[in-house]
Amino acid sequence: QVQLVQSGAEVKKPGASVKVSCKTSGYSFTSYYMHWVRQAPGQGLEWMGIINPIGGGTSYAQKFQGRVTMTSDTSTSTVYMELSSLRSEDTAVYYCAREIRVGKNWFDPWGQGTLVTVSS
Amino acid sequence: DIQMTQSPSSLSASVGDRVTITCRASQSIGSFLNWYQQKRGKAPKILIYAASSLQSGVPSRFSGSGSGTDFTLTISSLQPEDFGTYYCQQSYSTPYTFGQGTKLEIK
Numbered sequence: 732q733v734q735l736v737q738s739g740a741e742v743k744k745p746g747a748s749v750k751v752s753c754k755t756s757g758y759s760f761t762s763y764y765m766h767w768v769r770q771a772p773g774q775g776l777e778w779m780g781i782i783n784p785i786g787g788g789t790s791y792a793q794k795f796q797g798r799v800t801m802t803s804d805t806s807t808s809t810v811y812m813e814l815s816s817l818r819s820e821d822t823a824v825y826y827c828a829r830e831i832r833v834g835k836n837w838f839d840p841w842g843q844g845t846l847v848t849v850s851s
Numbered sequence: 852d853i854q855m856t857q858s859p860s861s862l863s864a865s866v867g868d869r870v871t872i873t874c875r876a877s878q879s880i881g882s883f884l885n886w887y888q889q890k891r892g893k894a895p896k897i898l899i900y901a902a903s904s905l906q907s908g909v910p911s912r913f914s915g916s917g918s919g920t921d922f923t924l925t926i927s928s929l930q931p932e933d934f935g936t937y938y939c940q941q942s943y944s945t946p947y948t949f950g951q952g953t954k955l956e957i958k
Contacts, residue, residue, distance in 0.1 A: 776949040835901035841894035
């Protein structure tokens with residue numbers, strides 16, 4: 732079955748960077764775009780960006796431009812999201828989600844989430 | 852960016868009730884509208900895609916309707932396991948924005 736398994740929780744200091752991984756299995760990795768979405772504590776869902784696993788083409792939300800980098804490794808069927816210059820407002824659960832695109836498009840499934848805590 | 856506005860932000864209903872959640876887009880998005888359910892501490896799960904298509908495995912009491920700017924998620928007969936937070940999402944253009952969520956509690 733399709734699985735997205737993310738790396739474990741992280742605690743970072745302000746100004747540091749964090750890199751979250753999302754290892755996929757059960758489907759053709761290069762056939763589906765991948766997205767990253769985050770959710771601050773008690774808040775809603777915020778779209779961060781998209782990566783095409785073939786070639787690594789990306790598009791990021793303007794809010795994260797210059798701070799976020801999404802990459803893919805086809806040899807391990809894994810995508811990564813790195814966020815730099817962390818501040819307390821970046822404390823959130825970060826999700827990867829596979830995009831299904833058949834005319835219309837939606838996210839299914841999602842990874843289990845990775846909690847990133849930014850604290851001095 | 853396309854803004855998505857859900858209402859209500861929270862609601863409490865009884866088992867067996869018919870529940871309706873609405874979502875409005877700030878511009879026309881055709882039927883590029885998805886609904887997700889999220890339980891506490893879990894990742895969101897797709898319920899309805901393309902405004903009205905039921906995801907495989909999702910109970911038929913869930914349905915979606917609408918096009919353009921106004922959309923509705925309906926639960927025909929609320930069950931105890933339907934508690935959680937529901938989000939709409941537009942997938943018409945990036946950034947793929949979400950509504951602020953509707954927290955559904957069972958009375």
